[in-house]
Amino acid sequence: MKASTAQFNHATALEHLHALVRTPAQMERVLEQIEDRPGIVLYTVVNAENRRRLEQRCAELNLQAVSILDSTLATLGRYLGAPMSSEVGAQRNLDEQYYDRIKALDFAMAHDDGQNVDGLAEADVILLGVSRTSKTPTCIYLANRGIKAGNIPLVPGAELPPQVLTYTKPLIIGLVARPERIAEIREQRLASLHETKASAYANETSVRDEMLKSKRLFAKNRWPTVDVSRRSIEETSARIINIFQEHSR
Secondary structure, eight states: OOOTTTOOOOOOOOOOOOOOOOHHHHHHHHHHHHHHSSEEEEEEEOOOHHHHHHHHHHHHHTOOOEEETTHHHHHHHHHTSSSSOOOTTTTGGHHHHHHHHHHHHHHHHSSSSSGGGGGGGGSSEEEEEEESOOOHHHHHHHHHOOOEEEEOOOOOOOOOOOOGGGSSEEEEEEEEEOOHHHHHHHHHHHHHHTTSOOGGOOOOHHHHHHHHHHHHHHHHHHHHEEEEEOHHHHHHHHHHHHHHHHHHH
């Protein structure tokens, strides 16, 4: 819905979300609200009776109701040669993958920002980078994909823990960015902390030196790198996942 309405920049979309509508009583309350605030209704209702009631009432109100999963489910059914289960909330089942994600999230929190370096030997991915290269949020996102990731900051004047160079299981990836972009982010960070004194932390020349040293470290050890300058956390993570899958193969 958001992707579709974004294509109509002359109009302002007003979103009314009705989640977890499963009982007839819940459906009736939703229908009352739809009548009060009419518009196009996009739905993913599986229950046959609730669906019939929704479609019937929308027709009475002369409103368009679109089941956004119908074509996808029909295509999957034809491809698999099997009927759908019609199970409500099936995508939220607590399966093995769910628990893998929880374990990965616990791992990311326990091995964030250089904590428990010895434990990183069991990571799937280790991210290295100077301050403000989005190491922590990227690790959290990777954890939600079931990948155990930790990160170590590259700090001026501090050496990388030597044991990291001996790890054979984790894939080590360096995060890089344009120095001016990192300097800008650091300035914003200092401003949020009400820090007004000049600091090498946000000085572009100092940042450029940090970035150069980090790139030399990555090149020396032949670690793959990802430039996060123009990437969102999702885009950075997608690139890391591709590198990780290629490495695993």
